[in-house]
Amino acid sequence: MASTRNLNRFWEWGRKIICVGRNYADHAKELKNAVPAEPVLFLKPPSAYVTEGSSIMVPFYSHNLHHEVELGVVIGKGGTAIPQKAAMDHIAGYALCLDMTARDVQDECKTKGLPWTLAKAFNTSCPVSEFIPKEKIADPGNVKIWLKVNDQLRQEGNTSQMIFSIPFLISYISEIITLEEGDLILTGTPKGVSSVQEHDELQAGIEGIVSMKFRVDRPQ
Numbered sequence: 001m002a003s004t005r006n007l008n009r010f011w012e013w014g015r016k017i018i019c020v021g022r023n024y025a026d027h028a029k030e031l032k033n034a035v036p037a038e039p040v041l042f043l044k045p046p047s048a049y050v051t052e053g054s055s056i057m058v059p060f061y062s063h064n065l066h067h068e069v070e071l072g073v074v075i076g077k078g079g080t081a082i083p084q085k086a087a088m089d090h091i092a093g094y095a096l097c098l099d100m101t102a103r104d105v106q107d108e109c110k111t112k113g114l115p116w117t118l119a120k121a122f123n124t125s126c127p128v129s130e131f132i133p134k135e136k137i138a139d140p141g142n143v144k145i146w147l148k149v150n151d152q153l154r155q156e157g158n159t160s161q162m163i164f165s166i167p168f169l170i171s172y173i174s175e176i177i178t179l180e181e182g183d184l185i186l187t188g189t190p191k192g193v194s195s196v197q198e199h200d201e202l203q204a205g206i207e208g209i210v211s212m213k214f215r216v217d218r219p220q
């Protein structure tokens with residue numbers, strides 16, 4: 001039976017957020033990481049979601065919070081081991097997303113060989129735009145995404161630069177982690193990641209499709 005829940009507010013569903021790392025060679029290189037032969041995956045909990053009107057909070061244990069602008073894919077039809085040729089049928093739509101990252105904490109985790117949870121999964125680490133129905137993006141493998149901090153352009157990339165395509169990612173991920181309606185896949189960030197401070201204003205967009213604004217705050 002079709003679900004009666006509204007995917008327009010997919011962030012309220014409490015489903016998985018699966019993130020792909022190092023999916024743009026220029027970003028892998030700027031952080032001195034090898035270009036991966038297989039997708040790098042990590043998770044954020046649904047408590048990481050924040051929508052426009054609320055602030056991104058700097059975690060109290062970090063002094064180097066980075067923005068990463070990414071195209072998000074919202075799953076409309078679940079599945080396990082989805083073949084690449086059927087992958088696009090499982091998409092309900094898209095959202096512009098930020099993979100907020102406590103870079104100092106991530107660097108420490110990398111050095112110690114520890115998981116990235118504290119660096120990537122804290123409250124407000126996943127700001128999202130409004131839901132973009134699938135029909136509004138004819139080719140998700142060719143859209144321009146950008147991000148400005150206080151009106152200065154920091155990131156600009158095209159999803160055509162992804163190492164692993166959206167159909168490949170859906171197929172690869174679903175073989176390991178069953179995808180469910182309402183799940184979100186973050187497809188990785190292009191180069192230009194940088195530090196944000198309390199009171200900064202972040203603006204990001206998918207050219208011609210959507211834009212969004214978030215303020216950065218620090219808990220008192």
Ligand SMILES: O=C([O-])CC(=O)C(=O)O
Nearest residue numbers: 020021022023068188189
């Ligand atoms: O922390 C990182 O650089 C990995 C990542 O999320 C990305 O490439 O989007």
Ligand SMILES: [Mg+2]
Nearest residue numbers: 068099188189
């Ligand atoms: Mg990322």
